[in-house]
Amino acid sequence: MTTAEPNTEQPYAVELEGIEKRFPGVIANHDVSLKVRKGTIHAIVGENGAGKSTLMNTLYGMHQPEAGTIHVNGQQVHFKSPAEAIAVGIGMVHQHFMLADNLTVLENVILGAEPARRGVIRHAEGTAKVAALAKQIGAHVDLDAPLSALGVGQRQRVEILKVLYRGANILILDEPTAVLVPQEVDELFETLKVLVAGGATVIFISHKLDEVLAVSDEITVIRQGTTVGTVTPDSITRSRLGEMMVGSELPKPIPRVTKIGAAVRLEVNGASAKVVGPGSQKYVFQDIDIDVHEGEIVGVAGVEGNGQFELCEGILGLMPLTAGTIVLDGNDVTHETVRHRKDAGIGYIPFDRHREALMLSSPLWENTMLGRESQPKFNIGPLINVRGSQADCREIIHDFDVRTPGEDVPAFALSGGNQQKLIVGRELVNNPSVLIAAHPTRGVDIGAQNAIWARLRTARDAGMGVLLLSADLEELIALSDVIVVMFDGMITARLTPAQATPELLGLYMTGTRQEAAA
Amino acid sequence: MDRQKLQRIGVTAASSVAAVLFALVICGIILLLTGRSPSHVYQTMWDAAGERRIQYDAIQRATPLMFAGCAVALGFKMNLFNIGVEGQYRIAALVTAIVGTRIGFLPAPLHVAVELAVACICGAAWAGIAAFMKVRRGVNEVIATIMLNAIAISLAAWLFNTYFRYTQGNSQNVTTRPIPRSGWMPDIVKDQLNGFFIVALLVVFAYWIVVFKSRFGFRLRASGHNDVAAKTSGISSKRMIVTALLLSGAVAGFIGMQQTLGDSHAYSSQGFVDGIGFLGIAVALLGRNHPIGIVLSALLFGLLAASATKLGLIKVPQEIVQIIEGVIVLSVVIVNEASGRWVDKRTQQRAAHAVEHHLTQQGVTA
Numbered sequence: 082m083t084t085a086e087p088n089t090e091q092p093y094a095v096e097l098e099g100i101e102k103r104f105p106g107v108i109a110n111h112d113v114s115l116k117v118r119k120g121t122i123h124a125i126v127g128e129n130g131a132g133k134s135t136l137m138n139t140l141y142g143m144h145q146p147e148a149g150t151i152h153v154n155g156q157q158v159h160f161k162s163p164a165e166a167i168a169v170g171i172g173m174v175h176q177h178f179m180l181a182d183n184l185t186v187l188e189n190v191i192l193g194a195e196p197a198r199r200g201v202i203r204h205a206e207g208t209a210k211v212a213a214l215a216k217q218i219g220a221h222v223d224l225d226a227p228l229s230a231l232g233v234g235q236r237q238r239v240e241i242l243k244v245l246y247r248g249a250n251i252l253i254l255d256e257p258t259a260v261l262v263p264q265e266v267d268e269l270f271e272t273l274k275v276l277v278a279g280g281a282t283v284i285f286i287s288h289k290l291d292e293v294l295a296v297s298d299e300i301t302v303i304r305q306g307t308t309v310g311t312v313t314p315d316s317i318t319r320s321r322l323g324e325m326m327v328g329s330e331l332p333k334p335i336p337r338v339t340k341i342g343a344a345v346r347l348e349v350n351g352a353s354a355k356v357v358g359p360g361s362q363k364y365v366f367q368d369i370d371i372d373v374h375e376g377e378i379v380g381v382a383g384v385e386g387n388g389q390f391e392l393c394e395g396i397l398g399l400m401p402l403t404a405g406t407i408v409l410d411g412n413d414v415t416h417e418t419v420r421h422r423k424d425a426g427i428g429y430i431p432f433d434r435h436r437e438a439l440m441l442s443s444p445l446w447e448n449t450m451l452g453r454e455s456q457p458k459f460n461i462g463p464l465i466n467v468r469g470s471q472a473d474c475r476e477i478i479h480d481f482d483v484r485t486p487g488e489d490v491p492a493f494a495l496s497g498g499n500q501q502k503l504i505v506g507r508e509l510v511n512n513p514s515v516l517i518a519a520h521p522t523r524g525v526d527i528g529a530q531n532a533i534w535a536r537l538r539t540a541r542d543a544g545m546g547v548l549l550l551s552a553d554l555e556e557l558i559a560l561s562d563v564i565v566v567m568f569d570g571m572i573t574a575r576l577t578p579a580q581a582t583p584e585l586l587g588l589y590m591t592g593t594r595q596e597a598a599a
Numbered sequence: 600m601d602r603q604k605l606q607r608i609g610v611t612a613a614s615s616v617a618a619v620l621f622a623l624v625i626c627g628i629i630l631l632l633t634g635r636s637p638s639h640v641y642q643t644m645w646d647a648a649g650e651r652r653i654q655y656d657a658i659q660r661a662t663p664l665m666f667a668g669c670a671v672a673l674g675f676k677m678n679l680f681n682i683g684v685e686g687q688y689r690i691a692a693l694v695t696a697i698v699g700t701r702i703g704f705l706p707a708p709l710h711v712a713v714e715l716a717v718a719c720i721c722g723a724a725w726a727g728i729a730a731f732m733k734v735r736r737g738v739n740e741v742i743a744t745i746m747l748n749a750i751a752i753s754l755a756a757w758l759f760n761t762y763f764r765y766t767q768g769n770s771q772n773v774t775t776r777p778i779p780r781s782g783w784m785p786d787i788v789k790d791q792l793n794g795f796f797i798v799a800l801l802v803v804f805a806y807w808i809v810v811f812k813s814r815f816g817f818r819l820r821a822s823g824h825n826d827v828a829a830k831t832s833g834i835s836s837k838r839m840i841v842t843a844l845l846l847s848g849a850v851a852g853f854i855g856m857q858q859t860l861g862d863s864h865a866y867s868s869q870g871f872v873d874g875i876g877f878l879g880i881a882v883a884l885l886g887r888n889h890p891i892g893i894v895l896s897a898l899l900f901g902l903l904a905a906s907a908t909k910l911g912l913i914k915v916p917q918e919i920v921q922i923i924e925g926v927i928v929l930s931v932v933i934v935n936e937a938s939g940r941w942v943d944k945r946t947q948q949r950a951a952h953a954v955e956h957h958l959t960q961q962g963v964t965a
Contacts, residue, residue, distance in 0.1 A: 399830060420833030429831065437831045440824040442943070451821055452832030454814055464812050486953035489604070493943065494950035 092155030094119040094251050094282040095140065095171075100149035102135055110136050113149070113308050115301055117251075122273055122283045124293040127303035127326055128526040133286045134176075136303065137253050140284075141173045142166035153251070172249025174240045176256045180228055187211055187224040190243045214245050217279065218272050233384070234265035241272065251282045258292055262384060263554075263587040270296045288326070288527075290319050302326055326527070339542045341562060342375030345408075346546030347396070347427075347515040352405030354395050365391040366570040369405070373515055373546035378537070380561030380578075381550045384590050388570035389550045390432055393517050396548075397429055398422050410514050423452060428513030430504055430521050432550075434497075438504045441493040445485060446474035448492050449507045473510075481506035482532055498525035505533050509540055516540065519550040534560060554583045568592045607942055614938035615885055615892065615931060619899070622926035626919060640915050647906035655791040656908070661894075661901030663854045665799040667879025668886055668893040669806045670722075670851040674740075675888050676810055677843035678823035683729055683744025684851040685876025686751025691721035692855030693755045696775045696866035697763060699859075703779035710782040714860060715798075718852035725751060726848025730841045740844065748876070759868055774865035784861040793861035795853075800894070802850060807890040809846075819843055851876065881928040887935070900924060 093116045100113040110132045117123040127133050139146050142160030151158050153169050160166045163173070180189050187207055196206040211224055220238045228236065237257060244252055254273075258266045273283050273296065287293050293300055294314045301311045302325040309325055349371040355364050366388035373379050383389050394400035396407055398419040406415045407422075414422050423429070431437035439448055450459050450470045458469050474488040481502045485495055492500060501522070508516060518537065522530040537560060541547055551557050557564055558578050566574040566589040574589040588594040627637035647653045667684055674681035695718040702713055729747055732738040765776045784794045810816040822829040822839040830836050854875050859866055882900060886892025907920040 397831070418833065418835070419830065420835075423833045431831055436825070436827050438828055440821055440828060443820075443824060447817070447821075450817070451828065452834075454817055460814055463814055464808070465814055465817055484954045486950055490950050491943075491946060494947045496951075496954075499954075 092119075093117055093152065094121075094154060095284065096152040097136070097140065098150045098152075100136065100139060100151070101147045102132075102139055102144070103147055110139065110146070110306050113303070113306075115308060116311070117282060117284055118299070119154075119282055120277055120280055121298035122277055122285055122296055124285045124287060124297035124300045125303060126287055126290065126293050126300060126322070128288060128528070131303045131326075131526070132306040133303050134255055135306075137173065137255060137284070137286060140166070141171060141253060167247055167249070170248060170250045171253065172244030172247060172251070173253040174237065174244055174255065174257060176259060178236050178240055180236060180239060180243075182229045183227070185225050185227055186222055186231070186239055186242075189228055189239055190224075190246050192243075194247055211242060211246060214242055218242070218245070218275050220272065233260050234262075234268060237261070237265075237269065238272070245276075250280065251284070252276065253284045253286070255286050256288075257285065258287060258289060260552075262590050263583045264591065264593075266292065290322050290326075294319060294322065337538070337542070337562075339376060341377045342544060344375040344410075345372050346375055346377075346410060347371070347373040347548065348406070348408035349392075349396060350406045350408065352392070352395055352407065353403050354391060354400050355403050356391075364570050365400075366395065366567075369572060371548065371565065371572075373548055375544045375546060376541055377562050378541055378547040378549050378560050380557040380564040381548065381567055382554065382557050382564055382581075382586050382590055383550075383552075383567035385552060387567045387590075389519070389567055391570075392567070393429070393432070393519060393550065396422075396517060397427060420455075424455070426511075426514035428508035428511060428516040430501075430508055430516065430518040432519040434500055434504055439492045439500060442491045444489045444491055445478070445483075445495075445503060446471045446488045449474040449477050449488075449503065451507070453507070453511060477503065477506035477510055480510075481536070498529035501525050502529055502532065505536060509536060512540075512543075513545060515546045515548065517548045517550070520552065521549070522553070522556060530556075554581075554586055557581070557586075558583075566590055568595070606945075610938050610942050611887055611889075614934045615887065615896075618885065618931035618934045619927055621930045621934070622923050625926045625930075626923045629922060630915075630919065635915055639913065640910065640919065643909055643913055643915075644903070644906040647909040648902055652791070653905045653909070654902075655788060657898065657902040657905035658792055658796055659857070659901070660904050661897040662793070662796045662799045662857050663875045664878055664882050664897035664900055665803055665894060666850055666853040667875045668882030668897055669803055669890075670847045670854070670876075671879045671883040672886070672888040672893060673806065673810065673843055673847040673850060675883055676816075676823050677819050677839055678826070679840065679843055679847075680741050681726065681729075681744055681844060681847045681851075682741055682880070683726060683747050683751075683876070684847070684854070684879050685874070686744070686748035687722040687725045687848045687851035688854035688876060689751045689755045690725045691718040691852035692859050693759060693763075693775070693866050694718075694721045695852075695856065696778065696859050699778040699782040700776045703781060705781065707781040710779075711784055711860065714778075714782055715853070715856065718856055719849040720852070722852025723845040723849040726844045726851065727841070730844035733844075734837045734840055740840075756868065759866065763866070765865070772863075772867060774863060774867040776865065778860065778864045782860065783864055784856070786861070793857055795857040795861050798853065798856075799897075802853060803890045803894055806850070806893075811890075815842075851879075854879075878924070881924060884928055884935075885931050 095115065095117040097113055097115040100110050102110040113136055125133050125136070138144055140151065142163045142165050145161070153171065158169060181192065184192065190211050191207045196203045196210070208224060215222060218241065220242065222235055222238055228239065231239065241252070257269060261269060273285070277283055285297065297314055299311055299313055300322065302309045302322070304326060312322070349369050352369045353364060353367045369392060371379060381389055391400055395402050398417060402415060406413055408414070409422065409425055409427065412425065414425060435441060440451065453459065458473065459466055471488050477483065478485060478488060483499050483502045483506065485499060495503070505521060521537065522533050525533065537547060549557065549560055558581055561578055564576045564578060564581050565572045566586060568590060569592060573592070573595045576585070623641070630637040630640055670684045671681055695714050698717045699714045702710060705713060725747065729740050729743040732743045733740050759775065763775045764773055766773055767777065786793050787796065810819065818829070818834045819839055819842070822834055822836045826836045878900060882893055882896045886896040903920045903923060907917045910917050910919065
């Protein structure tokens with residue numbers, strides 16, 4: 082450790098020097114240097130897994146670096162916990178909100194730091210303080226509304242208020258735009274600009290280059306755990322920034338050369354399903370009509386929670402339909418079991434790989450066998466053919482470039498991107514007629530994303546139909562032959578990728594615009 | 600990779616041994632507090648363990664524990680907590696003892712085989728009630744099996760006392776009617792070691808094959824491990840719940856057989872082995888649901904109980920062994936948790952390291 086040296090120039094809000102952090106399963110930070118000027122928006126960009134979040138967690142005191150120094154406002158600090166970081170004015174808005182649904186906005190904001198006298202919360206004082214903060218950042222939220230009534234964008238605003246309420250003047254936002262639609266992103270950026278104008282400093286983590294270029298004062302690029310440089314937006318182009326991030330040029334979208342076939346792989350006809358709650362029945366999706374042709378990718382856009390997940394469950398047979406039919410390659414499978422449908426040719430890359438796709442402490446070869454274990458090559462009579470299964474897994478590891486020391490390691494030991502490649506491999510190696518791909522590249526790095534996209538295109542060109550559900554509009558526009566938008570359980574628009582701009586999709590996704598489904 | 604696997608096994612075994620040692624230390628402290636010399640007690644038990652007669656007794660006591668351990672472990676593998684083993688084997692033992700007296704016309708091996716089949720069916724049927732309640736009505740199997748235990752024990756006592764009491768001559772021992780000789784399980788060593796030990800080893804072997812090696816077992820483990828992923832892959836978790844509980848109950852049916860068919864040759868209310876179902880939970884936990892672990896844990900528990908019979912001679916209550924068993928279970932749960940986390944972390948680190956290494960190699964060649 083070096084000793085703190087008095088900074089003769091204007092001190093930086095945050096100065097990290099030579100940070101090194103080793104962490105199992107994640108690329109370590111090594112030799113990271115970062116200088117963030119006071120009163121600026123400083124973006125940190127890098128691929129998923131490049132070490133951005135690790136670095137920010139170090140700054141926020143979630144863990145301690147093995148080497149390197151941290152200065153905040155010119156003073157050297159050693160945080161042992163986030164509480165110490167908060168004490169010097171650092172606040173973090175996490176990617177996954179840490180809010181309680183059953184409390185009001187006000188209660189969420191003051192939770193853990195309530196103004197109280199003798200154990201009794203002083204609501205008026207809290208309300209006044211939070212309202213003043215909300216006004217200051219131009220946030221229009223009803224402080225007494227229950228959090229459960231708020232949308233994602235507003236929840237994020239609450240998170241920011243919560244951090245400000247604790248006296249933060251250095252805000253770290255971890256991928257704040259990942260959960261927002263374009264209009265909400267604009268609002269967020271307005272808020273950030275207001276904050277910075279008021280003297281706060283914002284550190285903003287992202288991997289979306291357009292946003293970063295639009296909003297930041299300075300940009301630091303992290304690649305494979307280390308900082309590769311700091312630039313200003315007006316001195317660099319998007320493609321050059323992308324190169325810095327991935328270490329080579331960004332791949333261009335490949336226009337398709339094959340034609341969509343005439344055969345319909347998957348027909349969803351007037352499908353509806355309800356959840357029966359206590360005393361109420363609510364449609365989770367209603368009157369869904371989708372045809373997926375041979376060699377076609379149908380994109381489904383939508384903010385999460387608008388029935389996409391349930392629709393997948395309905396197609397797979399995990400949720401019964403109350404109306405409508407599911408037809409697979411001309412055969413009505415509406416009343417068949419999940420196993421039957423999967424054997425008949427439905428592949429599924431699920432929303433949440435840990436929950437729906439993997440046995441985390443089982444070896445990879447058992448994971449790649451899951452759902453395929455009735456195929457002859459995995460069996461010797463009633464017993465499992467261990468060698469055959471392992472060989473099959475090795476093939477998937479090789480063909481899909483899964484980075485792992487072997488097929489015998491438990492699935493939890495792999496990084497998210499490699500787990501995802503393994504799942505994509507497992508589902509594609511069966512040559513399904515239809516692949517339902519939900520967020521196929523969520524949380525994976527650009528390298529893995531390109532690999533997965535290439536795989537989907539290849540399979541599509543070979544005649545597979547794909548139903549692609551994604552929140553990543555770039556992904557939808559890049560891959561889809563047609564895009565439908567789901568809002569509140571219904572299809573509210575059908576667009577061609579050429580028509581679909583992120584702004585237009587955003588309008589449909591938030592229900593601001595609706596068009597009768599064609 | 601092999602080294603890593605070995606290490607995993609080593610850590611698992613070491614943590615179980617550590618749990619046992621820890622339990623001995625705790626009990627030593629308890630003995631000290633009650634003014635007895637732990638070394639004297641342990642020495643007495645150790646010496647006893649050297650005796651051939653005690654060793655046979657230990658195996659005899661271990662035999663029902665192996666069945667019980669397998670029955671519980673089968674449930675655990677499907678993420679089910681079958682606490683109802685106790686009730687399942689009570690019902691199975693009573694029904695088998697009664698059926699055994701009615702089929703004396705069968706030749707010896709067939710007679711025994713039919714008796715075993717009856718025991719399995721009864722155990723499975725009793726467990727099936729809990730399975731039905733869980734699948735159809737969503738009743739937690741822990742609640743259901745605890746209630747079914749109470750019912751089974753009372754039901755067996757009532758049926759026995761009301762309909763099947765039989766007093767042999769002027770004997771004090773009240774039993775059901777004796778089973779004819781053709782329905783007995785023969786001894787391996789006369790009056791010392793019964794043939795059910797072999798049956799227990801076979802059942803443990805079958806447990807290994809079915810759960811760890813078969814396609815069915817894979818589906819069972821997959822459902823137990825992550826039922827959402829299993830369902831998504833087309834495995835019916837309801838079917839797995841029913842099958843796992845039926846199998847567990849069937850294996851539980853064997854527990855009372857050594858006494859019923861190998862020892863007293865009847866169902867008796869007095870001195871009937873009880874509490875084995877609960878000890879089975881301890882065996883499965885200590886053995887980590889692994890077949891070899893189950894055999895070793897059952898033998899250990901058997902040996903503790905058998906050598907404790909000598910403690911009366913030095914005026915130490917035999918119940919000290921139950922304390923040891925209890926502490927073993929608690930410490931095994933704690934130690935497993937800690938060592939499991941440690942091994943997981945190591946595995947993750949190694950995988951990350953290997954991948955990093957691999958990456959740099961690629962970087963050099965590219």
